[in-house]
Amino acid sequence: MEPVRIDDPLDERVAAYVDIRERDLVGRQGRFVAEGKVVVDVLTATRRFGVESVLVLENRLAGMQHVLARLPADVPVYVVGAAVMDRIAGFHMHRGILAIGLRGELASPDQLLGTVGQNALVAVLVGISNHDNVGSIFRNAAAFGADAVLLDKASCDPLYRKAIRVSVGAALKVPFAVADDAAIIADLLEKKGFTQFALSPRGETDIRDVQPRGPVALYLGTEGEGLPEHLMSRLHTARITMAPGFDSLNVAAASAIALHAFTRNAG
């Protein structure tokens, strides 16, 4: 589709982009915002999600051609000057490209687990409400080839704008599903024959000594509270050994170490 030039920040065709920071906090009726070249690149390359439209800075259009070329022919591309872009977004947008993605129908945890292989590695996020942490964990999950991420409802939406950005697009790449609570996830993974590990400073086995066989799940909880007792008591537990006197790692850093330890990618 030929790019369409927009000069009026109030033009209805770019209404979905108005005040994007403010609107992170309210529902988006099945839409999400992808920002920046790398993220929009992943969005168009993986095709896990539909694209409603794209908004590009005029002076960045040339550099985005390979990304835009991947869009289905019926997806409109809107081109704006820098001043109009800032007026629309509601702040100074130094990133040259935004896209509105379509969530579509997300798979249920059960459906998602039906698609993973015999040696699947699944990360389970429990109560991780911080966008940076969720984004970082997705980035690590992609880096170490995790097959899926399952989240409880208390965790942050992986399609929140900032989570996608911090994940460098991995939130658009690694399949995920959300369950009402972690106990439902544990029941499901148990039924599917997963060996389930809770990561905790109080964990029984050093993460270096875990030698999982078959499908495996790694549970990650918040830094303060950790994983709830009802989960800890029914799962295997693993720890990352730290220097004496040090409280805890950031959960994203801990996920990197644990997913690396679990990874099946032989050197």
Added chain:
Amino acid sequence: MEPVRIDDPLDERVAAYVDIRERDLVGRQGRFVAEGKVVVDVLTATRRFGVESVLVLENRLAGMQHVLARLPADVPVYVVGAAVMDRIAGFHMHRGILAIGLRGELASPDQLLGTVGQNALVAVLVGISNHDNVGSIFRNAAAFGADAVLLDKASCDPLYRKAIRVSVGAALKVPFAVADDAAIIADLLEKKGFTQFALSPRGETDIRDVQPRGPVALYLGTEGEGLPEHLMSRLHTARITMAPGFDSLNVAAASAIALHAFTRNAG
């Protein structure tokens, strides 16, 4: 010292706290800002740095007693109401405590390395200018008992307010020193008998297979550029094996995995 109540945001005694976010960008003449209970706790507990004064919200004073009790008797503690705190700081300060620390005379890399043991683990940061990354790397360095951090001048100041906060105080705990450039650091570590590893996606040895003996240094570079060729060519190189098609980890996540792999803390 008895806490001193301040009601005028323009009171000269709290001038060091005025507009703290703006002033991150300019020099602070030998001072730094520690914010939040956990960070001020580390500042007063480790005593690596002096404290010029402390500013506390009146309704948080009771909860800070154990932190304040550690202060030398001549350090003033200023108490303010929430409105005055916000006026002073220049934004809504939900953290209940701020302190002005004194940088003092920082050790040179040579002096610092004179204080570490035979099996020292040292992290070397090259061109890491992002505050979050520097803060996170310090947190990981503390978690895995690194003895020191060396930085080139292109890296972010570890005593930048946000770096300290992200480090959860580790920037005030793990000794560090700054050199003009990384080549000086490499010369010095070589002279001191360190085995030096550059972490890079192009590294020769899988980090899991590195078995360092004696003092060891881990070089971390930026995500985009990576470490410069003149360093790569003179150091051992190690990689974190990732899933095919995935570009790179965040440098903080990579530091967590590598420092964990190098750590001498037996299970």
